[in-house]
Amino acid sequence: MNNCRSCGAELFETPLLTYKNSPESAQNFINNLTSSNDAPVTLKIYQCSKCGLIQHNSQPVSYYKKVIRAVSFSKEMTDFRLQQLDDWLQKYSLKNKSILEVGSGRGEYLDLFKKIGVKKVFGLEFEKSNIEYILSKGNNATQGYLEDGLEDIKGQPFDAFAIFSFMEHWPNLKLGVEILNKFLNPNAYGLIEVPNFDMIKAKGLYTEFTVDHIFYFDQKSLSNFLTSNGFEILSIKNIWNDYIISAEVVRREPLNVEIFNKKFKIIKVSLNDYLDEINANKTVIWGAGHQALTVISLSNIKKKISYIVDSATFKQNKYTPESHLLINKPDFMLKDKPESIIVMAAGFSDEIVKIINTKYPFIQNIAVLREDNLEIIK
Numbered sequence: 271m272n273n274c275r276s277c278g279a280e281l282f283e284t285p286l287l288t289y290k291n292s293p294e295s296a297q298n299f300i301n302n303l304t305s306s307n308d309a310p311v312t313l314k315i316y317q318c319s320k321c322g323l324i325q326h327n328s329q330p331v332s333y334y335k336k337v338i339r340a341v342s343f344s345k346e347m348t349d350f351r352l353q354q355l356d357d358w359l360q361k362y363s364l365k366n367k368s369i370l371e372v373g374s375g376r377g378e379y380l381d382l383f384k385k386i387g388v389k390k391v392f393g394l395e396f397e398k399s400n401i402e403y404i405l406s407k408g409n410n411a412t413q414g415y416l417e418d419g420l421e422d423i424k425g426q427p428f429d430a431f432a433i434f435s436f437m438e439h440w441p442n443l444k445l446g447v448e449i450l451n452k453f454l455n456p457n458a459y460g461l462i463e464v465p466n467f468d469m470i471k472a473k474g475l476y477t478e479f480t481v482d483h484i485f486y487f488d489q490k491s492l493s494n495f496l497t498s499n500g501f502e503i504l505s506i507k508n509i510w511n512d513y514i515i516s517a518e519v520v521r522r523e524p525l526n527v528e529i530f531n532k533k534f535k536i537i538k539v540s541l542n543d544y545l546d547e548i549n550a551n552k553t554v555i556w557g558a559g560h561q562a563l564t565v566i567s568l569s570n571i572k573k574k575i576s577y578i579v580d581s582a583t584f585k586q587n588k589y590t591p592e593s594h595l596l597i598n599k600p601d602f603m604l605k606d607k608p609e610s611i612i613v614m615a616a617g618f619s620d621e622i623v624k625i626i627n628t629k630y631p632f633i634q635n636i637a638v639l640r641e642d643n644l645e646i647i648k
C-alpha cells in the first residue's frame with residue numbers, strides 16, 4: 271500500500287529510509303529458537319507527499335491493539351505525571367468530570383488519576399489480562415479497540431480523554447479518532463502524547479524506527495493531524511527531556527456566528543425605521559456594489575427605494591439582481607431631484623457625501639450605511 275494511512279494521499283514513491291533485517295517486533299521475545307518462526311523484516315520509512323506525515327508501510331505487529339508498558343513508573347516519572355495531570359485537570363476544570371484513557375495497559379494512569387482525586391475515570395484496553403488486572407484493582411475499564419468499530423464504552427459520553435504513547439501504533443489512525451469522537455461530549459478536552467520525532471530527527475536516532483510504531487509525529491504533523499480531525503490545539507510542547515510531544519486539545523465546536531445575526535438585525539431594523547421615519551417622496555441609494563445589493567435584498571427595502579445611482583458606467587441603465595432597481599448615473603439626480611439618499615459605498619462613502627453636498631445640494635436627507643449602523647449625516 272502506497273497511500274498515507276492518515277490522509278489517504280500518495281506517499282512519496284521512494285522510501286526515505288530502508289532498514290533490512292529489522293526485528294519483526296519489539297515485543298515478541300523468543301522462548302525456543304528451534305521452534306521459532308522469527309523472520310526479520312525490511313522496514314521502509316515513507317513520507318506522505320501531501321500531509322507530510324512520516325510512517326512505515328509494513329504489516330502492523332500482531333499485538334498492536336494492546337498497550338504494553340515495560341515497567342511501572344519510576345518515582346520521578348510518577349511525581350512528574352501526578353503534577354502534569356493535576357495541572358491539566360485544573361486548567362480546564364475537569365476534576366469532577368468523566369475522563370477516558372484510551373489504551374490503559376494495566377491501569378498505570380488510571381491509578382494516577384484516582385490518586386489526584388478524579389472519581390469518574392474510565393479505561394479502554396484490548397488485552398483481556400490487562401482488563402482483569404485493572405478491574406481487580408477497583409478501576410473501571412472496557413475491553414475493546416476503537417478501530418474495530420467499538421459501539422460502547424462504559425462511562426460515555428466523556429468530558430475529557432487522554433492517550434499516552436499509543437496513537438502512533440494505530441494502523442487506521444483516522445478511523446480510530448473518528449470513533450473516539452462518538453464517545454465524547456461536544457466540547458471535550460484531550461491530552462494526547464506521542465514519541466517526539468522532532469528529537470529523533472535532530473539526533474539521528476535511527477533505532478527509534480520500529481515496526482511497532484507506524485507513525486512518527488513531530489509537533490507540526492501532530493498538530494496538522496489533530497486539527498484536520500476535529501480538534502483545536504490548546505497547547506503543544508515537548509516533555510520528559512524532549513522524548514515526548516504532549517498536546518492539549520479541545521473538540522472543535524461550530525463557529526459562533528452570533529455577530530452576523532446581530533449585525534443583520536441592526537442594519538435591517540435601522541434602515542426600515544429610518545425610511546419609515548423620513549417617509550420621503552423619493553429615496554435613492556448611491557452604490558451598486560455587492561454590500562449594497564445584499565443589504566437592499568436582505569433588509570427588504572426595495573419598495574421604499576426609487577432607484578440606485580452608481581458611477582460605474584458598466585452598471586448604469588441595468589437592473590439590480592433580486593431587487594430589480596434601475597441603476598442610473600449620478601447626474602440623473604440633477605433633473606430628478608430626489609429628497610433623500612442613502613450612501614452604501616463602503617470605503618468611498620465619505621468622499622461621496624462631499625460630492626452630494628456640493629453637486630446635489632437639493633437632497634435634504636443624507637445617511638451613510640456604516641459597518642455597524644446607519645449614520646444620519648443630515
Ligand SMILES: [Zn+2]
Pocket residue numbers: 274275276277278279318319320321322323
Ligand atoms: Zn498524508
